[in-house]
Amino acid sequence: MYIIGNLSIYLALILSVYAFASLFLGIKKQDQRLIDSGRGATLAIFILASISMLLMFILLGTSQFQFEYVYQYTSSDLPLLYKLSALWAGNAGSLLLWTFFLTMYAAMVGYSKKMVRNPMTPYIIAIMTLNTIFFYLILAFVTKPFMLLDGVPPEGRGLNPMLQDPGMILHPVAIYLGYVGLVVPFAFAIASLILKNMDSFWVKMTRRWTIIAWVFLTLGNVIGGYWAYTELGWGGYWAWDPVENASFMPWLTVTAYLHSVMIQERKNMLKIWNLSLIILSYALTLFGTFLVRSGVLTSVHAFGESNLGAYFLIFMAFMVILAMYVLMSRYHLIKKDTGQFESFLSKESSFLINNLILLGGTFAVFWGTVFPLVSEAVRGTKVTVGIPFFNTVMSPILLALLFIMAVCPLIAWQRSSMKNIRDNFLIPAIISLVIAGLLVFMGIRDAYPVIAWSIIAFMVLTHITEFIRGTSARRKVTKEPVPVAFYNLIIRSRRRYGGYIVHLGIAIMAVGIVGANFDLERLETMEIGDSVEIGGYTVTYENLAQRSEGVNDIVYANMRVERDGRDLGIMQPERMFYLNWEEPSTNVAVRSTLRDDLYIVLSAWEEDQRATFQFKVNPLVKWVWIGTYVLVIGAVFAVWKGRYGNVTPRYAGPQRKVY
Amino acid sequence: MTKNTKVILGGCAVFLSIMILLITATPASSGSEISILEAKINESQYEGRYITTEGFLVNGSVDWEPDTIELRFTLEDEDGNELDVYHHGVRPDNFSDDVIVIVHGFLNDGILEAEKVQTRCPSAYEGEDPDNYDPDFHRELLRDDKEDGS
Incomplete structure (x- = not known):
């Protein structure tokens, strides 16, 4: 096993170097045989990566503790699912997973039917192979997954209990799929630059890839937040931790990219901007990895200290310099056929503003994340900017974005008149003002939530208007009944209406995010029989008890919950004590409704059964999770292959002898 | 234009x-x-400003009042400089003798009123628990070990 494992790594490294060299030479000499050989090598690398993965799963699943990785991250009493998911608990394994996805994507692009006989393909797989080489260098020399220990330990160290959670099975996989997914549009962009193909072919070809990567990034972030909410017990889902920021920044830039490429497709504008955005997004995925793996910033995620981060930084610098060089050397060509803005009040300019705000947000997050490093370098003291900084800066940015989202879909391409704006916005604007009034009437006096919810309402209404107008316009022509017309409308322009559904998902999430302004918190030490009132709930502490679950012990409290005199049952906040882990972990009790979450943490207890609890009422949190579902549905709808408008873009760039 | x-x-x-x-x-x-x-x-300089500091928990200095949910304890550094800490909240996990404690809060009359108290454990599991891992500290620990050995 040891030999096969290491062989699969080293062989893949050699093959990836070979693949790159062969593609490079093939392009240079215009020799099809070399190109085909390189392409074949990418497939072989993918097979080798699959073997490494399979082997690692077998080792983990069968608890082969003589392997260092298995020993470090599992123990024999773990459920099989967590034994397997320990593959991405440590550095070596998670990089193996990343490499596996990367080689899979490279093989998928190399053998894509749409890219057959396309001269871009060798360039694209060569660029992706550069990434593969880097990852295999790391796997072969820095963090080796298949290391043997001197003896066979009877038992492993076990998996950190915080990672024994369904969220932690999915979160890393989703994040990596998002990160790796961005390599594809990056490689397409650079390949088309090298080939001096200045049209939007690469944008059209990678639209699906990018949206899917974006969805995984979104999912990764939200699942991570959900995990923090239920597992860490501090009462929230987002703390602006450096590592959260690391995966949030590429999300922001990709969101900007997905919008600005629409302008390029339609108007042939913003080409350099889009190229820069995709290079930036790609670079941010590597930068994020650098932050997480280097330990330069204190964070909940910090992997064990290693110089791994430095390698990522070097690789990032290399790729960015390469990309910038290619971009600069083609600058005059791109500039030559770029379109012009035709009106200040147009979809193009509103997209541009959306982009600027998203990028400004990215910069704000970046600034807050690296500020301790910068201040330490400049002034010698680590100055940290806390959660308040991010909240002050990002709240107006969120509001501005929501407003742009409300306005943008209704502004026509090229030029909008005042009349057209009045027709589209009057009714939604009036209704949202009424909603603002109602909110104030209901007793909400803070400016921010009232403004935010009104803007969200405005945005939802303009989107609904858009659906209604489309349907009725269709009915005028076809005379179909409403549901049929509606169905035919959205099925025929998936991109547009899928996008709108994503917007609605964001709106639902935003409702929940703004709800965080109204959270209530109480910290109470209670005797048995005591009751606490919080946010309309009455919680009674009934008793403290203990039970065993496998080899672990759980101390829990029975809390009876009532609301408006109605009995809502028992909630059980727990503390779990592990045989194989020194620290206990918190299992939060959450009762979730659309209106609010009641969140109880058992913090401490005394010998006389007095216990200290943390109670929180978090309004509207569930909306964040629901919004995410809607967003995913919208995005999947937008990229789903349908009968309509599903044309493969035609390659019209320069031809080469090899493909 | x-x-x-x-x-x-x-x-x-x-x-x-x-x-x-x-x-x-x-x-x-x-x-x-x-x-x-x-x-x-520089007590006066940091008075009323949000600071983060860390130190070893002084043996026997912990005073925990469950009824008022008040926690008082003392931290010291390697040279024996002490700092009193007050925290309205519960004891964090692993709050036992000689553990390293990180506190965030405001300095007031020589007492740190901590908003957040975290622990970091210098045990055999170092580097394993992502929550409590601090590279600088362990680097120092390693250096100390080497110096002790020589």
Whole structure:
């Protein structure tokens, strides 16, 4: 096993170097045989990566503790699912997973039917192979997954209990799929630059890839937040931790990219901007990895200290310099056929503003994340900017974005008149003002939530208007009944209406995010029989008890919950004590409704059964999770292959002898 | 003025306002990471400012009042400089003798009123628990070990 494992790594490294060299030479000499050989090598690398993965799963699943990785991250009493998911608990394994996805994507692009006989393909797989080489260098020399220990330990160290959670099975996989997914549009962009193909072919070809990567990034972030909410017990889902920021920044830039490429497709504008955005997004995925793996910033995620981060930084610098060089050397060509803005009040300019705000947000997050490093370098003291900084800066940015989202879909391409704006916005604007009034009437006096919810309402209404107008316009022509017309409308322009559904998902999430302004918190030490009132709930502490679950012990409290005199049952906040882990972990009790979450943490207890609890009422949190579902549905709808408008873009760039 | 310039100007305005937002928000919500010694010497300088510091928990200094949910304890550094801490909240996990404690809060009359108390454990599991891992500390620990050995 040891030999096969290491062989699969080293062989893949050699093959990836070979693949790159062969593609490079093939392009240079215009020799099809070399190109085909390189392409074949990418497939072989993918097979080798699959073997490494399979082997690692077998080792983990069968608890082969003589392997260092298995020993470090599992123990024999773990459920099989967590034994397997320990593959991405440590550095070596998670990089193996990343490499596996990367080689899979490279093989998928190399053998894509749409890219057959396309001269871009060798360039694209060569660029992706550069990434593969880097990852295999790391796997072969820095963090080796298949290391043997001197003896066979009877038992492993076990998996950190915080990672024994369904969220932690999915979160890393989703994040990596998002990160790796961005390599594809990056490689397409650079390949088309090298080939001096200045049209939007690469944008059209990678639209699906990018949206899917974006969805995984979104999912990764939200699942991570959900995990923090239920597992860490501090009462929230987002703390602006450096590592959260690391995966949030590429999300922001990709969101900007997905919008600005629409302008390029339609108007042939913003080409350099889009190229820069995709290079930036790609670079941010590597930068994020650098932050997480280097330990330069204190964070909940910090992997064990290693110089791994430095390698990522070097690789990032290399790729960015390469990309910038290619971009600069083609600058005059791109500039030559770029379109012009035709009106200040147009979809193009509103997209541009959306982009600027998203990028400004990215910069704000970046600034807050690296500020301790910068201040330490400049002034010698680590100055940290806390959660308040991010909240002050990002709240107006969120509001501005929501407003742009409300306005943008209704502004026509090229030029909008005042009349057209009045027709589209009057009714939604009036209704949202009424909603603002109602909110104030209901007793909400803070400016921010009232403004935010009104803007969200405005945005939802303009989107609904858009659906209604489309349907009725269709009915005028076809005379179909409403549901049929509606169905035919959205099925025929998936991109547009899928996008709108994503917007609605964001709106639902935003409702929940703004709800965080109204959270209530109480910290109470209670005797048995005591009751606490919080946010309309009455919680009674009934008793403290203990039970065993496998080899672990759980101390829990029975809390009876009532609301408006109605009995809502028992909630059980727990503390779990592990045989194989020194620290206990918190299992939060959450009762979730659309209106609010009641969140109880058992913090401490005394010998006389007095216990200290943390109670929180978090309004509207569930909306964040629901919004995410809607967003995913919208995005999947937008990229789903349908009968309509599903044309493969035609390659019209320069031809080469090899493909 | 061409349409392009107009749009670019509008864009600049957006970006500029975000920058202003950034710069104004930074000082108000920043804090400093300082040592116990610094907190002692420059007490007046840090008075009322949000600081982060860390030290070893002094044996037997923990005073926990469950009914009022008040926690008082003392931290010391390697040279024996001490800092009293008050925290309205519960004991964090692993709050036992000789553990390393990180506190975030405001310095008031020589007492640190901590908003957040975290522990870091110098046990055999170092580097394993992502929550409590601090590279600098372990580097020092390693260095100390080597010095002890020589």
